[in-house]
Amino acid sequence: MLEMHHISKVYRTDTVETHALRDFSLRVEEGEFVAVTGPSGSGKTTFLNIAGMLEDFTSGTYRLDAEDVSDLGDDARSRIRNEKIGFIFQSFNLIPDLNVFDNVDVPLRYRGFTGAERRRRIEEAVELVGLTSRMRHLPSQLSGGQQQRVAIARALAGAPRFLLADEPTGNLDSEMADGVMALLEDINSAGTTIVMVTHDADLAGRAPRNVQVLDGWVQDTTQAIDSPVASQAPAELAVVGS
Amino acid sequence: MEFGPIWRASLRNKTGPILMALQIALTLAVIVNAVFIIKQRIDKITRPTGMDVDNIVTVQSFGFGEDFNLQESVPQDLAELEAIPGVLAVTSSQHVPLSGSGWGTELAGSSEDGAPRVNGAQYFVNADAVNAFGVKLESGRAFTAEDVEYPESFGVPISQVIMTRAYLDALFPEGGAQAGATVYDKLGNPVTVIGVLDTMHGAWVGWDELENVMLVPRVMPVESNYYIVRAEPGERDRVMPQVEQTLLATNDRRVVKSLRTHSEIRDSSYQGDRGMAVVLAVVVSLMVMVTGVGIVGLASFAVRQRIKQIGTRRAVGARRQDILRYFMVENWMITTAGVMLGSVLTIAVNYWMVASFELERLDPLYVPAGVLALWLLGLLGVAGPARKASAISPAIATRTV
Structure with missing residues (x-):
């Protein structure tokens, strides 16, 4: 599903070179639920951006759903994001001027579905997250947990191959966070691959597999099977799915 | 096309778009009527006199x-x-x-x-x-x-x-x-x-x-x-x-005076018409400029306000041209509302001028021509901010902005 090999990401200014990811390798199999953890500044978000094709990387290769996406152009990357990846953001990223229906509709419009098809998908996705009665509500009229559910519905409506969640419960209280996490677990149980970036160890503990990132390196994994683990060179720490 | 969502979103942030539409309506009414008057003045100044004005010299003889x-x-x-x-x-x-x-x-x-x-x-x-x-x-x-x-x-x-x-x-x-x-x-x-x-x-x-x-x-x-x-x-x-x-x-036994070319005399007689045409041309230019700047300003403000939203749209699959088109369509809708209102206003202003100043009735073709000009102005005005918007990285979606 997701294979990163020796990915490096370097941010350069005139005087400073910052290595956000160093020789980062990771493999996620279809149907997995992987939590990527690490402290602030460890490279989690850079990993998420690269995995979600939101930004380029400096070197290495990246295969997504058996397709090498390392050198794709901007339009092709947009198409893959639209068709294969569902995003869930920490601060929900709903469009404040659009109601629930129109928010969930956003990625579907870029997909080119007919109006009827979009409506069907929106209604199904919103029903899945339990917000059918709030279809015409604006984000400001919803609680944080409900907004994140709308964001999940938006991510699911296009039937993506995998979900990328960036601190999905970071802005929620524990009760709401628990509800969102349960929803993600249900979605994963239904077969959708999920990669979740979080700094919350408890939340990560609920994922069947954990990957820890520190200073741009993959440092550890709780459920690595086929690869040697510990303090070897990063290239050797490529994680093979459980 | 996202006409529906754009329209619904605009209804929730009405002030800016309404003011812009009003400005466009006013601009249309002023420029169409002004250009019509300018055209009349130019036609008047350049109408054939029947005489060989450019080759004639006139002079007055005053005997004493x-x-x-x-x-x-x-x-x-x-x-x-x-x-x-x-x-x-x-x-x-x-x-x-x-x-x-x-x-x-x-x-x-x-x-x-x-x-x-x-x-x-x-x-x-x-x-x-x-x-x-x-x-x-x-x-x-x-x-x-x-x-x-x-x-x-x-x-x-x-x-x-x-x-x-x-x-x-x-x-x-x-x-x-x-x-x-x-x-x-x-x-x-x-x-x-x-x-x-x-x-x-x-x-x-x-x-x-x-x-x-x-x-x-x-x-x-x-x-x-x-x-x-x-x-x-x-x-x-x-x-x-x-x-x-x-x-x-x-x-x-006479004074010879007023030695002038006939073209000088003609130009002097049309000075008022020429002045009117120039003043109106300046007014038209200023209004077009102010409206153009207004469109650029509103579009730039909209882009700055929605950086995160644009990043999110890009993240969930919008291509650069989708973002570009979004802002173009949004501006086109505002401009269209403005020119629709402006068309009515243009005709009303013309009726008033015909009744008050005995001016000629407006040639109806001037209204669609003005509408096209303002649509074009709108597209040109929004092009820069829209291009900037389309260049916003999808990675913005994961940042705290």
Whole structure:
């Protein structure tokens, strides 16, 4: 599903070179639920951006759903994001001027579905997250947990191959966070691959597999099977799915 | 196209779009009416005068002293002026067409009492007047030396004239009048139209009956007259000083003044129209500029306000052109609302101006032309901010902005 090999990401200014990811390798199999953890500044978000094709990387290769996406152009990357990846953001990223229906509709419009098809998908996705009665509500009229559910519905409506969640419960209280996490677990149980970036160890503990990132390196994994683990060179720490 | 969501989103942030639409509506109303007036003014300034204005020099002779006799001086002056190399033709005239000064009269197409009278400008000229003004004789004949009269008083009725087609048609509205027709002066005396001119303008450029002109072959018993000197093409400026010198040498009991080119006189008469056109052009330019800047400002503000939203759209699959199109469509919708309102306002303003200032009714084609211009302005105005928006990285979606 997701294979990163020796990915490096370097941010350069005139005087400073910052290595956000160093020789980062990771493999996620279809149907997995992987939590990527690490402290602030460890490279989690850079990993998420690269995995979600939101930004380029400096070197290495990246295969997504058996397709090498390392050198794709901007339009092709947009198409893959639209068709294969569902995003869930920490601060929900709903469009404040659009109601629930129109928010969930956003990625579907870029997909080119007919109006009827979009409506069907929106209604199904919103029903899945339990917000059918709030279809015409604006984000400001919803609680944080409900907004994140709308964001999940938006991510699911296009039937993506995998979900990328960036601190999905970071802005929620524990009760709401628990509800969102349960929803993600249900979605994963239904077969959708999920990669979740979080700094919350408890939340990560609920994922069947954990990957820890520190200073741009993959440092550890709780459920690595086929690869040697510990303090070897990063290239050797490529994680093979459980 | 995202017309529905854009419209619904706009309804939740109405103030900016409404103000912009109002500005566009006002701009449309002002520029369409202003451009229409400018076009009318330009048409007025550039309408054919029928005369060879660019090659004519005019000069005034003002006699003094008891023994000065204009009627004696004119034949001699004409002969001397015609002898200047580069001069094509010369005539004496009591006034200069297009100058804003002249004599008018009333004629009728019938001798019956109560026959409608039509105003026209009249010029007392010499035999070669048709050539000297450079006007085209449509039918009939020009004057000969024998036609020219030297009356001892103003009261002598005129017997023959050359007049413009416009004047003849105004006297005979049923049409078909030709050279040879008889018209009648204020006292009912018959006057024969011996020649018909294609076009010639009279004295007052703002007058509706500017094209009603007649030439009378006569030198009046006065002290002052003008000479209309038509030079060969390209010779006007060389001939000009010689005209003054020749008149002074021919007869020194007079003042020779107001030596001017006919084009100077014409330009001076149209100065007000030209000024109006320039002022309106400046107003139009400023309004277009202000509206364009407003569109750029609103679009730039919208982009700055929605950076995170744009990043999110990009993240969930929008291509750069989708973002570009989004802002283009949004602006187009605002502009369209503005021009729809503006079209009504434009027509209302025109009705008001027609009623209040007797301006012409607006040519209906100006409204769609203005709408197209403002649509284009809107697209140009939003292009820059929209391009910036489309360059926003999808990675913005994961950042705290």
